[in-house]
Amino acid sequence: MRPKPSAKPKLGRLEKMNPADYWQNAADFQHWLAEAENLDLLSDALGLTLAPWAEDDGPEDKAGSASEYGLFQEAETDQIVLVAAYPGSSETPQLGALITGAALAEASTVVWIAAEFTTEHQQTLNWLNQLGQAQVAFLGVEVELWCIGKNAMAVNFTALQDSLGEFEEGADEGSQPQTRGTVAPEPEPEPEPLTEAQQANLDFWTGLCEQMDRLGSLVKPGNPTPEATMGFAIARAGFRLNAILDLEHRSLYTELLLSGTDAHAHFYLLAHERDLIADEIGLPLIWDDSGDQTCVIACLLDNVDFDQRDQWPHYQAWFCDCLERFYEVFFERIKHLDANGYHAMPHHRIASLTDTLILPASQRP
DSSP, rough: OOOOOOOSSOOOOEEEHHHHHHHHSSSHHHHHHHHHHHHHHHHHHHHHOEOOOGGSHHHHHHHOOOEEEEEEEEETTOOOOEEESSSBOOOOOHHHHHHHHHHHHHOOOOOEEEOOOOOHHHHHHHHHHHHHSSEEEEEEEEEEEEEEEETTTEEEEEOOOHHHHHHHHHHBTTTTTTOOOOOOOOOOOOOOOOHHHHHHHHHHHHHHEEEEEHHHHOOOOOOOSSSSSEEOOSSSSOOOOOOOGGGGEEEEEEEEESSSTTTHHHHHHHHTHHHHHHHHHTTTOOOEOSSSSSEEEEEEEEEEOOOOGGGHHHHHHHHHHHHHHHHEEEHHHHHHGGGGGGGOOSSGGGGGGGGSSSSOSSOOO
């Protein structure tokens, strides 16, 4: 039977993610940024009101069809704002492409987004602002991704103070959209010491990551975590490989987690091939579509004694093997999934398909 959930909601721990694990490349990041609610987040960070640029207004043709940047307009002034978004650290070739695109589009504001800026690139932005003399503003923005537990994720944009300062000091009133300064962040509190269970989790995941590195696994581990779940990127946004310690039920789980509005459509498209997938992966699989916007495909190792540390290498080897198999079997399938290609059977709710799937007597927590 499925274990009963606690009466109180569980509190999650914030964990910083690598943006490159969520956005596969600049084009993927740019496409995400163009969505209205995501563009609002960037607007708030800059103190601007950004809106998509109408395709027939001209500058799009000048700038070409580069997928690494997008053209927007500032709602109050109708001036062109070029935004280039990269999920990794700032690189010099990005700056060259950004300046070229801005010149072709005749942009008045240039926004460069990256996960991290080098000191040299921050100095370059300041120098460009001095040269621009309020005719063109160059703004640097660092992006952070955070996850809370296994499902909830959040993004944070932080404008570089130096580039904002140069812009605000050099701009004439009315000639550029005004940017709002941001409050200096409070010093981070000292982290609380780990509990015994959290330290054990951290030690276990550290050993798993070391074993994956030694084996040259296709699955690239991130930083070990003190939590009971460790996640790994696979193929595209909305999909995640998880390794789970369910010590309450003396079990380990390897799972492919599907999340988002298209999770069920993607799940059922994969479920159409469940017999072939089971043959390819060579493991008994759990197919669980009971979440509102999450679905899970998982395998289980039970009768685990986590207190016996001499058994950990065996458990870590099991995770290595399962994660590798999941990655090999699902990676290409995930890349080519199209939620628009799924159509529920007429006169049946999607949930009715659950009865055709494989559900174990004891499921993941």
